[in-house]
Amino acid sequence: MTEQKLTAVVTGGSRGIGRAIAEVLADHGWQVYLTYTSQPEQANEACGQIAERGGSAHSFALDVSDREAVASFFRESIKGRVSLGLLVNNAGVTKDGLLLRMKSADWSQVLQVNLP
Numbered sequence: 001m002t003e004q005k006l007t008a009v010v011t012g013g014s015r016g017i018g019r020a021i022a023e024v025l026a027d028h029g030w031q032v033y034l035t036y037t038s039q040p041e042q043a044n045e046a047c048g049q050i051a052e053r054g055g056s057a058h059s060f061a062l063d064v065s066d067r068e069a070v071a072s073f074f075r076e077s078i079k080g081r082v083s084l085g086l087l088v089n090n091a092g093v094t095k096d097g098l099l100l101r102m103k104s105a106d107w108s109q110v111l112q113v114n115l116p
Contacts, residue, residue, distance in 0.1 A: 012091030026055030
């Protein structure tokens with residue numbers, strides 16, 4: 001019987017805090033699945049740097065505000081292939097400005113992404 005690696009999904013894992021979390025997890029032996037909404041180059045770069053350090057990472061485009069896309073991601077990409085040990089809900093958006101002056105659509109997007 002082979003030992004299965006611990007697996008983590010880090011949403012918004014291609015840059016910033018999410019990328020730092022993905023790197024630390026990989027450094028500690030976790031297999032990392034990082035997601036991004038745009039900029040696949042940054043996601044590929046993050047995975048490449050993790051691999052250079054001896055870690056394992058895979059990147060996936062995913063809009064966390066789309067429930068069906070999230071369900072599909074776990075159904076198609078994760079389930080049956082790995083045992084998920086950790087989910088880091090790091091993805092988020094900001095719309096700078098006073099809440100009273102914010103457009104309704106902008107506020108809806110903040111809520112859909114940041115509070116799934």
